[in-house]
Amino acid sequence: MNSKPKTTKQWLDNQRDHNTLSQYAQFAVQLRDWQLLFARSLPANLAAECDLLNIRDGKIIVRTRSASAGTQLRALAPRLIKTFCETGTSVHSLSVDIDPSNRSQRRDPTSPEMSRQQRLLRLAEQSSEPLKTQLLKLAEQIANSTKLTPDE
Known part of the structure; x- marks a missing residue:
């Protein structure tokens, strides 16, 4: 396998x-x-x-x-x-x-970034591997892309 x-x-x-x-x-x-x-x-x-x-x-x-x-x-x-x-x-x-x-x-419930991340996390909770791992990675990428670094 x-x-x-x-x-x-x-x-x-x-x-x-x-x-x-x-x-x-x-x-x-x-x-x-x-x-x-x-x-x-x-x-x-x-x-x-x-x-x-x-x-x-x-x-x-x-x-x-x-x-x-x-x-x-x-x-x-x-x-x-x-x-x-x-x-x-x-x-x-x-x-x-x-x-x-x-x-x-x-x-903010109308925030599209948070909505996507929340949806991915909820879908991951209900999924089995390997889809669960991929959904969690995508949610993490969205979370990281919305954070601002101190230099910005």
Whole structure:
């Protein structure tokens, strides 16, 4: 068995792998659309404290950085569910995970660089090797390309 990672050309030449990559790409676009809708549906101060992680089995899955943000989010749950249902997304509940250790990682949900990096990291979490390694490398390259050096 060859343990070398496949090149992009090899992935695209294999129809089964191409279909898998296509599905991941479609999911990444869908997730970004959901994240943007979610961020726009919240007050700015609350949007800065919350991240939509996924929508699965009719449940909006969100991570917040504080208990107070979680409480506010739960109060807005009926409105959020209605907003998502109006776009054709079938949801019926909201799941809130409170993670105060994530406090320093605030981001602009409309930032395209961060969105690409976040999508790649989430796809990597769900992928098996060697695709997982390649997605993590791409996410790292995006992170490094957005950092400014002191000379700049």
